[in-house]
Amino acid sequence: MKATCWMGVHRVKVNDVPDPRILNDRDAIVRITSTAICGSDLHLVGGYVPTMEKGDILGHEFMGEVVELGKAVTNLAVGDRVVVPFPIACGNCLSCERGLYSLCENSNPNAGMAEKAWGSSPAGIFGYSHMLGGFAGGQAEYARVPFADVGPIKIEDDSLSDEQVLFLSDIFPTGYMGAEVCDIQPGDTVAVWGAGPVGQFAVASAYLLGAERVIAIDRFPYRLQMARDKAGAETLNYEEVDVREALRDLTAGRGPDACIEAVGLEAHHGSGPINAYDKVKQAMRLETERPHALRQAITSCRNGGTVSIMGVFGGMIDKFPIGSVMNRSLTIKTGQCHVQRYMRPLLERIQSGEIDPRFVITHRMSLAEAARGYDMFKNKKDQCTKVVLSP
Amino acid sequence: MADRQASQPAPDSRAGQRHRGEDRLAKALGWFSIGLGVPQLIAPGYFNRLIGVNDSRRNRWTTRAVGIRELGGAAGILDRPRPSGFLFARVVGDAMDLLMLQAAMRRKDNPRRRVMAAAAAVAGVTVIDVIASAKTSRSSDPTTEGGAVRARTAITVNRAPEEVYGYWHHFENLPNFMAHLKSVEAKEDGRWRWVANAPLGRTVEWEAQIEEDIPNQLIAWRSLEGSDVANRGSVRFAPAAGGRATEVTLELAYEPPGRAVGAAVARMFGEEPLQQMKDDVRRFKQVMETGEVVRSDGTPDGTRSQRQLFQSEGQPAE
Numbered sequence: 050m051k052a053t054c055w056m057g058v059h060r061v062k063v064n065d066v067p068d069p070r071i072l073n074d075r076d077a078i079v080r081i082t083s084t085a086i087c088g089s090d091l092h093l094v095g096g097y098v099p100t101m102e103k104g105d106i107l108g109h110e111f112m113g114e115v116v117e118l119g120k121a122v123t124n125l126a127v128g129d130r131v132v133v134p135f136p137i138a139c140g141n142c143l144s145c146e147r148g149l150y151s152l153c154e155n156s157n158p159n160a161g162m163a164e165k166a167w168g169s170s171p172a173g174i175f176g177y178s179h180m181l182g183g184f185a186g187g188q189a190e191y192a193r194v195p196f197a198d199v200g201p202i203k204i205e206d207d208s209l210s211d212e213q214v215l216f217l218s219d220i221f222p223t224g225y226m227g228a229e230v231c232d233i234q235p236g237d238t239v240a241v242w243g244a245g246p247v248g249q250f251a252v253a254s255a256y257l258l259g260a261e262r263v264i265a266i267d268r269f270p271y272r273l274q275m276a277r278d279k280a281g282a283e284t285l286n287y288e289e290v291d292v293r294e295a296l297r298d299l300t301a302g303r304g305p306d307a308c309i310e311a312v313g314l315e316a317h318h319g320s321g322p323i324n325a326y327d328k329v330k331q332a333m334r335l336e337t338e339r340p341h342a343l344r345q346a347i348t349s350c351r352n353g354g355t356v357s358i359m360g361v362f363g364g365m366i367d368k369f370p371i372g373s374v375m376n377r378s379l380t381i382k383t384g385q386c387h388v389q390r391y392m393r394p395l396l397e398r399i400q401s402g403e404i405d406p407r408f409v410i411t412h413r414m415s416l417a418e419a420a421r422g423y424d425m426f427k428n429k430k431d432q433c434t435k436v437v438l439s440p
Numbered sequence: 441m442a443d444r445q446a447s448q449p450a451p452d453s454r455a456g457q458r459h460r461g462e463d464r465l466a467k468a469l470g471w472f473s474i475g476l477g478v479p480q481l482i483a484p485g486y487f488n489r490l491i492g493v494n495d496s497r498r499n500r501w502t503t504r505a506v507g508i509r510e511l512g513g514a515a516g517i518l519d520r521p522r523p524s525g526f527l528f529a530r531v532v533g534d535a536m537d538l539l540m541l542q543a544a545m546r547r548k549d550n551p552r553r554r555v556m557a558a559a560a561a562v563a564g565v566t567v568i569d570v571i572a573s574a575k576t577s578r579s580s581d582p583t584t585e586g587g588a589v590r591a592r593t594a595i596t597v598n599r600a601p602e603e604v605y606g607y608w609h610h611f612e613n614l615p616n617f618m619a620h621l622k623s624v625e626a627k628e629d630g631r632w633r634w635v636a637n638a639p640l641g642r643t644v645e646w647e648a649q650i651e652e653d654i655p656n657q658l659i660a661w662r663s664l665e666g667s668d669v670a671n672r673g674s675v676r677f678a679p680a681a682g683g684r685a686t687e688v689t690l691e692l693a694y695e696p697p698g699r700a701v702g703a704a705v706a707r708m709f710g711e712e713p714l715q716q717m718k719d720d721v722r723r724f725k726q727v728m729e730t731g732e733v734v735r736s737d738g739t740p741d742g743t744r745s746q747r748q749l750f751q752s753e754g755q756p757a758e
């Protein structure tokens with residue numbers, strides 16, 4: 050089959066690889082009909098996440114048709130149309146029972162590696178390095194889906210197109226969880242750093258959960274325009290304004306009640322010198338761990354507010370403003386999304402017409418063109434926000 | 441609970457020696473930090489020219505800042521009896537330096553060769569840091585006691601103690617999750633025949649009998665007199681999560697055997713017996729909770745840390 054492979058830092062190629070096979074009784078093989086490129090894939094392709102191997106198949110946002118089932122999967126049938134959640138989860142362990150699917154205790158066969166880096170291991174993830182399992186990803190014609198009896202959600206309503214439901218695999222639940230963990234109260238103001246796909250869904254979800262105002266922060270005018278026109282946000286361009294000051298003005302000195310970070314470890318440096326930390330960091334020209342947006346989210350948040358970190362981080366960051374967190378009673382919420390928990394309720398919101406996730410899609414291409422898709426998405430060419438690939 | 445405490449192996453003299461050696465390495469790194477930090481702080485311009493970074497005002501401040509960090513790290517390292525955390529700060533610091541140098545390398549106005557040399561020096565230190573940091577933070581290594589190697593590990597299984605005990609009690613089940621075992625077979629008069637895989641397609645065998653058996657709480661076994669590999673083991677089950685889950689604690693000990701089978705047995709138990717045991721209990725948990733050992737394209741045989749250095753690529757195998 051054809052699959053998008055990581056061939057080295059900044060090298061992505063569609064190769065011919067063997068078709069997947071059933072390895073466990075609870076596996077399914079899915080023939081992929083739609084798949085997407087995620088901001089997390091950019092971190093992997095950029096070499097910021099260790100333990101990638103040449104030849105690894107990328108992709109964790111995918112859906113398709115079940116073509117083969119392991120003998121222990123009884124809730125699905127060949128021919129079913131399914132969306133697959135990106136964290137692999139068994140449904141049996143204590144973490145899964147608590148709904149913390151991205152912390153499944155059984156789905157990472159390389160848990161030992163993650164333990165060395167992080168202390169304990171989270172769940173395995175499709176196409177997301179060997180320290181998160183070494184699972185082949187879904188930017189391919191077929192994928193093996195472990196624990197198929199727990200994860201995939203069956204789409205029975207044929208009137209829903211792939212594009213309407215594909216993002217249930219990751220970015221819609223991720224944006225939603227980013228807002229949900231903020232415990233939004235009526236009248237709250239929420240600020241969202243990053244107007245990429247995750248940020249867009251965080252904005253939309255904050256409104257779904259009752260926020261009064263949502264402010265999106267980025268530097269690309271076209272992404273800010275999408276946040277304004279499609280998700281209803283007010284916007285700030287951090288290259289034009291001092292974000293912290295602007296947020297204080299917008300909230301009469303309080304700061305936003307909740308701050309959602311949807312940028313991750315490749316945050317770009319703002320131009321204005323915002324605080325001493327940033328100046329030092331800028332002078333140091335650090336290249337990988339760039340927690341610029343995260344620091345700003347922390348120092349901007351209202352006293353006693355919540356900072357929700359949805360952007361992905363891999364290692365350690367320097368000069369983390371813990372003093373601001375501690376002395377101002379901030380709450381930090383974070384994690385890889387527990388997608389399985391959100392798929393059904395969010396599918397219902399799509400069906401009822403409360404949201405149409407297609408608004409983030411800017412580019413559609415064939416799987417064979419994946420490398421071009423990565424380049425456009427990474428370099429914001431042709432006003433790219435989200436690429437959907439069809440095998 | 442009380443006897444679990446009691447069976448905690450006491451640190452022996454060899455472990456003590458190892459720690460002294462590591463402390464020396466750690467202290468040396470502390471002094472290296474001071475050696476690096478002082479010139480960075482008081483002569484940043486000279487330092488910048490030495491490593492080949494453009495000696496601008498801003499870069500001098502950067503270098504001073506890094507100097508302060510080095511000295512902070514040094515104080516931390518030299519101040520501690522067991523300096524793990526601060527050593528780790530050194531590792532992180534090194535990574536930061538490497539990245540800065542990498543960034544400097546990309547700028548046209550920096551003499552590339554000198555920056556490269558500096559990067560290589562820092563990279564060298566990074567490796568030492570990582571080794572020292574990994575070594576000082578490993579506390580639960582197997583210990584030796586009267587010549588026997590012993591190790592223990594524990595895991596929480598989301599099944600009731602009766603079920604977990606029941607599965608383990610059928611020793612025939614052990615090869616389902618203990619990677620080095622080929623088979624365990626019941627013989628008459630309560631004995632068990634264990635067959636383990638050894639390198640080059642060979643096997644090692646021994647007979648064992650159950651020494652203690654408290655339903656839903658404890659199983660302990662020991663190899664019989666005259667075995668090639670004298671070994672014993674125990675597994676304890678204690679209720680957790682209100683009795684819905686079970687804390688499983690596995691303890692194994694073996695005598696390093698004579699020369700004939702020595703090499704084979706060492707390989708069989710692995711160079712890292714503790715890591716192997718951890719893998720075993722993790723697979724046990726997978727089998728109990730999910731029904732089987734979980735596999736991925738990169739790790740087609742399931743959890744096996746020895747293999748983690750030699751991952752297959754994350755795509756289906758032929």
Ligand SMILES: NC(=O)c1ccc[n+]([C@@H]2O[C@H](COP(=O)([O-])OP(=O)(O)OC[C@H]3O[C@@H](n4cnc5c(N)ncnc54)[C@H](O)[C@@H]3O)[C@@H](O)[C@H]2O)c1
Pocket residue numbers: 087088089090091092219220223242243244245246247248266267268269272287311312313314315316317318319341342358359360361384385386434
């Ligand atoms: N937690 C999860 O489960 C989960 C799931 C999916 C994605 N993610 C992560 O979410 C993040 C965003 O993903 P995406 O697909 O939207 O990626 P993206 O790269 O398209 O979006 C990131 C956006 O952040 C903006 N940005 C950069 N620096 C900034 C700054 N200093 N201030 C404000 N905005 C800044 C960029 O211009 C870009 O528009 C990534 O880190 C990704 O790995 C996490």
Ligand SMILES: [Zn+2]
Pocket residue numbers: 087088089090109110135219220
């Ligand atoms: Zn993603």
Ligand SMILES: [Zn+2]
Pocket residue numbers: 138139140141142143144145152153154155156
């Ligand atoms: Zn689980």
